[in-house]
Amino acid sequence: MDNSIVRFAVYDNTNFYKIELSRTLLHFTEFDFTYFWEQCIEACKTARKTGRLPQNIISGAKTVIGRAHPYIEACIGTDYSEIVTDCIIEYICHSERIGLEELWARCISPKNPYEEAIFRRISEYKANRAMNRWTSIVRIQEYAKNKMSFIFDTDDIGTILSDSTVRARKEYFDLALSVAANELGCSGNLLPSVKLCTPSTLPNAAFVVGKVSKSIYRRFADALAEGRDLSAMDKRDCSKIRDQLAMEAYSYVKGMTRPNEIEMNFALEAIRENPAELYYPDSLKAAVDLEFELMVRDKIYMRKCENCGRFFTALDDNTRCDRVNSSGKTCRRQYEELVESITGEARGNMLKSEESPAVENAETANVTEISPVSSLVPPPEVHEPVVVPKETEKRAQKLYNALYKRVNKGIDENEFKEWSQYLSNMKRNLKIGEATLKQYEEFLDYSDRLAKEVKIAGKNKTIYAPVDKPYDLNNSGGNSEKTLKKTETPSEDGTTGEISEDEFVEIAELSEKIEKKSAGKAVSDSPKVPQVEGAVVSSDNVKVKPFTPQAFDSVFDAMQAGNDDGDEDISPKKQDKHVEIKKPKWERISREEAFKDNDNDDE
Amino acid sequence: MLFINEAAAINGLADTIIKGGVSLYNAMKYIYSIAEDDFYNISIKDAFKVVLNNITDTDCLQGLGLHIDDRTCAEMQSEEYNHVLALMVYSLAVRIPTLKNVRINDESMTDDQLYRLYNAVMEKGAENYKDMISETFLETKYLVRKGKKLQPFTADWYKTYIYTNVPELAEITNKNMFLLGFADVLFAMFYSCLEEEIRNKMTEYTADNLSETEEK
Numbered sequence: 001m002d003n004s005i006v007r008f009a010v011y012d013n014t015n016f017y018k019i020e021l022s023r024t025l026l027h028f029t030e031f032d033f034t035y036f037w038e039q040c041i042e043a044c045k046t047a048r049k050t051g052r053l054p055q056n057i058i059s060g061a062k063t064v065i066g067r068a069h070p071y072i073e074a075c076i077g078t079d080y081s082e083i084v085t086d087c088i089i090e091y092i093c094h095s096e097r098i099g100l101e102e103l104w105a106r107c108i109s110p111k112n113p114y115e116e117a118i119f120r121r122i123s124e125y126k127a128n129r130a131m132n133r134w135t136s137i138v139r140i141q142e143y144a145k146n147k148m149s150f151i152f153d154t155d156d157i158g159t160i161l162s163d164s165t166v167r168a169r170k171e172y173f174d175l176a177l178s179v180a181a182n183e184l185g186c187s188g189n190l191l192p193s194v195k196l197c198t199p200s201t202l203p204n205a206a207f208v209v210g211k212v213s214k215s216i217y218r219r220f221a222d223a224l225a226e227g228r229d230l231s232a233m234d235k236r237d238c239s240k241i242r243d244q245l246a247m248e249a250y251s252y253v254k255g256m257t258r259p260n261e262i263e264m265n266f267a268l269e270a271i272r273e274n275p276a277e278l279y280y281p282d283s284l285k286a287a288v289d290l291e292f293e294l295m296v297r298d299k300i301y302m303r304k305c306e307n308c309g310r311f312f313t314a315l316d317d318n319t320r321c322d323r324v325n326s327s328g329k330t331c332r333r334q335y336e337e338l339v340e341s342i343t344g345e346a347r348g349n350m351l352k353s354e355e356s357p358a359v360e361n362a363e364t365a366n367v368t369e370i371s372p373v374s375s376l377v378p379p380p381e382v383h384e385p386v387v388v389p390k391e392t393e394k395r396a397q398k399l400y401n402a403l404y405k406r407v408n409k410g411i412d413e414n415e416f417k418e419w420s421q422y423l424s425n426m427k428r429n430l431k432i433g434e435a436t437l438k439q440y441e442e443f444l445d446y447s448d449r450l451a452k453e454v455k456i457a458g459k460n461k462t463i464y465a466p467v468d469k470p471y472d473l474n475n476s477g478g479n480s481e482k483t484l485k486k487t488e489t490p491s492e493d494g495t496t497g498e499i500s501e502d503e504f505v506e507i508a509e510l511s512e513k514i515e516k517k518s519a520g521k522a523v524s525d526s527p528k529v530p531q532v533e534g535a536v537v538s539s540d541n542v543k544v545k546p547f548t549p550q551a552f553d554s555v556f557d558a559m560q561a562g563n564d565d566g567d568e569d570i571s572p573k574k575q576d577k578h579v580e581i582k583k584p585k586w587e588r589i590s591r592e593e594a595f596k597d598n599d600n601d602d603e
Numbered sequence: 604m605l606f607i608n609e610a611a612a613i614n615g616l617a618d619t620i621i622k623g624g625v626s627l628y629n630a631m632k633y634i635y636s637i638a639e640d641d642f643y644n645i646s647i648k649d650a651f652k653v654v655l656n657n658i659t660d661t662d663c664l665q666g667l668g669l670h671i672d673d674r675t676c677a678e679m680q681s682e683e684y685n686h687v688l689a690l691m692v693y694s695l696a697v698r699i700p701t702l703k704n705v706r707i708n709d710e711s712m713t714d715d716q717l718y719r720l721y722n723a724v725m726e727k728g729a730e731n732y733k734d735m736i737s738e739t740f741l742e743t744k745y746l747v748r749k750g751k752k753l754q755p756f757t758a759d760w761y762k763t764y765i766y767t768n769v770p771e772l773a774e775i776t777n778k779n780m781f782l783l784g785f786a787d788v789l790f791a792m793f794y795s796c797l798e799e800e801i802r803n804k805m806t807e808y809t810a811d812n813l814s815e816t817e818e819k
Contacts, residue, residue: 120666
């Protein structure tokens, strides 16, 4: 059985429910109750008109809230059966700014079932028979969030907490609650708790393991019929005489012998279906606390995502979550792509700087790690707005147009998006003074080179844009080893090495030259490149993307692809200049002439 | 007093008195059940508020989460105690002549109307079981005519009946002492509210829209 799943049972319910450690908690803390709240308001408005609570809306709302936590789902027919009424009461008190007492007095002579339901429910609050389950859920959600943050949040991003720290934090948090309760005079046994049981020791075991219980009852029915009725004890505080009660019950089955084999096998079959271990939380808070406890026990921790700031289950050292964010990608994937796009460029250039043999002789390649983006792009410390010259702005616009034109024809759409995102970030940083003009120009220089490479790649697909990593960089050639050691991040002892900006530019320029050279070679030697549709052709050291025919949106694109070297600005305005639209020459012909041609065709 | 439909008015008033008696009878049981499990959970003040706001609603205290059953009201489930209901209605019926003092549009109920109302209530089951109640209809009528002050409506006869006829409730227990304590207060307050309710009903029956009200 999966260790990250535990099962629990609740009062007045013979089913078992499961908690997926950390997942259930995350789901509960992030559950959006807005839809439930809206449903309840709608039910309230309908009830005011009709005098009755609309059952269809109520059942729908209950289904919605049941999804928040398995404990709520388990108790939706018992403890949480009136949750919609609770929410309506809260809504009325909130919207009309009245207290419970006033609302109760208003409904003291109920005129319809709706008022009666509200009156009954508030009476239950007053008599301590119930509480407002809706407000309770909201408060417990807040409690869970706070506890999660208290235990797992760290001051420094990326810090990994030790087991003892996590446990200490959890214990401290729980102890704080106990101290507060104690000081307020609330004894510990009144607070929520969880029992560890087996199906046969559950408080309602006779119903949970019903089939076996029936066969046992048949054996002792006569003796039990004459036994003392203990049902009155249910209403009294019997905490001090529990053993006495248990032994009184046991006295009726004391003489029990093992049943015959058939009956034992029957019991075996029935019991085998049930889980060996069951938790029995007596409230939602207890269920939430249980999950925290088991997470700490099994060392299932959470971490705050560096990108979105939400907690996620820490399965490895990654500091970003797998939630899909507004960009349509997960935070982790987004980060990885960013790393790939920047370091991939640097690495691609480095490999090419060793010329083609580096690719061909990559059998002896070393596996290298990619350095974090932050190490390649040092954070700027400028805080005054930077004025960008118009020429530079025009240059950026030209580059944008050039790359936009090549989307899916040399540069992948996602890569273009990343690049444009980087450009807009850079512009924003300039405005807020967190980047310098030099950095902006360096980025534009890099983009210039990228645009050229993309153009070449667009002409001949065998050489793809460098940002798309045409080579498997996990293995680098022997000749490039020296360079890699100098530039790439982890050294043998695991420490991270950094490259200087000058080195970066030098590598990039070098790679540009190599790429141009290899592009020319690729064009002339294109038949030599393996062309397998839909698969990556790879040798031990090289992975080349398969050749795919160049696709054009229009004839103009096809023409441009062949002869637009050096012409970078391909904005729509400029495109219009190249295309000359000539008026068609119409000649009026007679009807006879027209049909004459058709008749000849038929013949 | 001129009612639009006199027979309907008499019946309606008799019905209100009967329901009042039943309501008081049930209220005693419901409040008694508080002592079983909810002594510290349910405020007796809340119970009084509910009863006095719903004089003719015989089971209004169910809304407060109270239940009458063999466990919570075992002592009140005897045959002897059941006669209390007839006695309660009778105790209200003998006070019908006080309605003579209720004036609507400068009119009050005639002696004949009051007598017919009394008979209507008696016909529906009111009874002076074992002559537990010393007051009579004629006596009250005499006192009202003479303008003399009536004895307040108290639980004296109720307590006497319990001591002499229902030993389970006469026993000195926490629950029974609680019962005798709240009975005094409830009887007095209940009667006051019932008078108000009957006055409202009389106003209703003398109104022009009687037929419309009945239809509703």
